[in-house]
Amino acid sequence: MVLPLTAQINEGGHLEIGGCDTVELAKRFNTPLFVMDEMTIRKQCREYLSSFRKLDKNTEVIYASKAFISIAMCQIIQEEGLLLDVSSGGELYIAKKANFPSEKIFMHGNNKTPQELELALEMGIDCIVVDSENELELLDKMASEKGVKPDIMLRITPGIKPSTHNYIQTGQVDSKFGFGLADGIALETVKRTLEYKNLCLRGLHIHIGSQIFALHSYAKAIEIIMDFTKQVFDETGFSATEINVGGGLGIKYEAKDEPSTIKEYAEVIVRGVQREAEKHGIPCPKILVEPGRSIVGNSGVTLYTVGTIKKIPGIRTYISIDGGMSDNLRPMLYDAVYEAMIANKANFEPVSKVTLAGKHCEAGDVLIKDVKLPSVEVGDILCTPATGAYGYMMANNYNKQPRPAVIFVNKGNATEIIRRENYEDLVCLERPLK
Numbered sequence: 248m249v250l251p252l253t254a255q256i257n258e259g260g261h262l263e264i265g266g267c268d269t270v271e272l273a274k275r276f277n278t279p280l281f282v283m284d285e286m287t288i289r290k291q292c293r294e295y296l297s298s299f300r301k302l303d304k305n306t307e308v309i310y311a312s313k314a315f316i317s318i319a320m321c322q323i324i325q326e327e328g329l330l331l332d333v334s335s336g337g338e339l340y341i342a343k344k345a346n347f348p349s350e351k352i353f354m355h356g357n358n359k360t361p362q363e364l365e366l367a368l369e370m371g372i373d374c375i376v377v378d379s380e381n382e383l384e385l386l387d388k389m390a391s392e393k394g395v396k397p398d399i400m401l402r403i404t405p406g407i408k409p410s411t412h413n414y415i416q417t418g419q420v421d422s423k424f425g426f427g428l429a430d431g432i433a434l435e436t437v438k439r440t441l442e443y444k445n446l447c448l449r450g451l452h453i454h455i456g457s458q459i460f461a462l463h464s465y466a467k468a469i470e471i472i473m474d475f476t477k478q479v480f481d482e483t484g485f486s487a488t489e490i491n492v493g494g495g496l497g498i499k500y501e502a503k504d505e506p507s508t509i510k511e512y513a514e515v516i517v518r519g520v521q522r523e524a525e526k527h528g529i530p531c532p533k534i535l536v537e538p539g540r541s542i543v544g545n546s547g548v549t550l551y552t553v554g555t556i557k558k559i560p561g562i563r564t565y566i567s568i569d570g571g572m573s574d575n576l577r578p579m580l581y582d583a584v585y586e587a588m589i590a591n592k593a594n595f596e597p598v599s600k601v602t603l604a605g606k607h608c609e610a611g612d613v614l615i616k617d618v619k620l621p622s623v624e625v626g627d628i629l630c631t632p633a634t635g636a637y638g639y640m641m642a643n644n645y646n647k648q649p650r651p652a653v654i655f656v657n658k659g660n661a662t663e664i665i666r667r668e669n670y671e672d673l674v675c676l677e678r679p680l681k
C-alpha cells in the first residue's frame with residue numbers, strides 16, 4: 248500500500264480517493280493540495296489498537312501528532328480511542344482547541360520552554376516526558392509554585408543506531424535527546440528524580456528513530472531499557488509502571504519497500520517487554536507506543552498541476568509543478584524517494600523517465616529524479632503518494648509560497664480541514680516601519 252486504502256481508478260480513468268475524483272478535487276480546491284483519506288487513518292488506528300491489545304490488554308497507543316496535527320485529526324484520534332503525543336506548545340494548543348481530553352496527552356521536547364510547561368501544567372495533561380536535568384529542576388519548581396504534582400517519564404537514550412537516515416536516528420549515544428545510559432547519567436537522574444517532591448515518576452521512555460524497517464533494533468532497545476529498569480529497581484526500589492518505546496515504524500514510500508506490518512511490530516514490542524520482565528523477575532510494565540508516520544503517512548497524497556516542461560536533449564526532461572520544497576521537504580532533507588502518477592491519466596502506461604521539479608528558486612528543489620510517467624502535458628494533475636506524514640507539518644513559506652489546503656475525503660465527501668493560505672495571510676504578521 249503506497250496509495251491510500253480507498254484509491255482506485257474511476258470510469259473516467261482518473262485517480263479516485265475516498266470516493267472523490269482527485270482531478271475534480273484539484274479543480275475545486277486548486278493545487279498544490281493535500282488529500283487525506285479518513286478511512287486509511289481510521290484503519291491504521293484500529294490496526295494498532297487491536298494488534299497490541301490482542302497481545303496485552305494493558306497497552307496504549309499514543310498518536311505522535313508531529314506527523315500531522317489539526318483540529319479534525321485530533322477529533323479522529325479521540326474517536327478511535329488513541330492518546331495524543333505533542334512535542335510543542337503549538338501542538339498542545341491545537342489539541343486544546345480540538346477539546347482533546349487533557350488527561351490523554353503526553354508531552355515531549357528536548358527544550359520545552361517555561362511557557363510550554365506552564366500550558367501543560369495548566370491543562371493538567373497526563374504525562375510530561377522529561378528530557379534533561381534543567382527541565383527536571385524547572386518543572387519541579389513550577390509544580391511547587393502551582394501546588395501540583397505532575398506525572399512524568401524520563402527519556403532515556405539507549406545507545407542504539409537503527410538503520411535509517413542519520414537525521415532521523417535519535418537513540419544513539421551522541422544525541423541531543425534524553426539521558427544517556429552508557430555514562431551512568433540515566434541512573435543518577437532516576438535517583439535524583441525520586442527525590443524531587445513535586446514530581447511523580449511513572450516510568451521510562453525511549454525512541455530510537457523513524458522510518459525503521461528492521462524490527463531487531465526494537466528488540467535490542469527493549470532489552471537495554473528493561474535491563475536498566477531492573478537495575479533501577481535493584482538500586483532504588485523504584486518499579487516502573489510504564490515503558491514507552493516511542494514510534495518509528497517505517498512505511499512504504501515506493502512499491503519496492505517492504506516495511507514490517509503493525510502486527511509484526513506489536514509482536515516484537517509486546518513479547519519483548521514481557522520476555523525481559525520475566526527474565527528479570529519484575530512485574531511487566533504497561534506498554535506504550537507512539538506511532539506517527541505509520542498512522543497517517545499512506546493516507547495522504549499531494550496533487551500538483553504541471554506548469555512547464557523543459558527538455559534538455561540527451562540529458563533529462565524537467566517537469567515543473569506548482570509546489571515543491573515548500574510542501575515536501577523530505578527529498579531535500581533525507582534524500583527521500585517518492586513515486587508519482589498522473590491523476591488524470593491514471594490508467595496510461597508509463598513511457599519515459601522525467602524529473603519532477605518544484606517551483607522554488609533553488610536547484611535542489613527536485614521532488615523526484617527519474618520517475619517513469621506516461622507522456623506529461625502542461626495542465627496534467629500530478630500526484631505524489633505517501634505524503635500524509637511530515638508533509639504539511641514541515642511545509643513552509645519559502646519564496647512566499649502560501650501553504651496548500653488539506654482536504655479529508657470519505658465516502659464521496661471532501662472536507663477542507665485546513666484552508667489554503669492566501670497572500671493576505673503572508674503579510675498579516677507584518678508591520679511597516681513607522
Ligand code: LLP
Pocket residue numbers: 311313314332355415454456457458493494495496537538539540541577581636637
Ligand atoms: N515519539 C517521539 C519521541 C518522536 O520523536 C517521534 C518522531 C515519534 C514518536 C514518531 O515517530 P514516527 O512513528 O512518526 O516515525 N521529519 C522526519 C521524521 C522526524 C521524526 C521525529 N520524531 C521525516 O519526515 O522523516
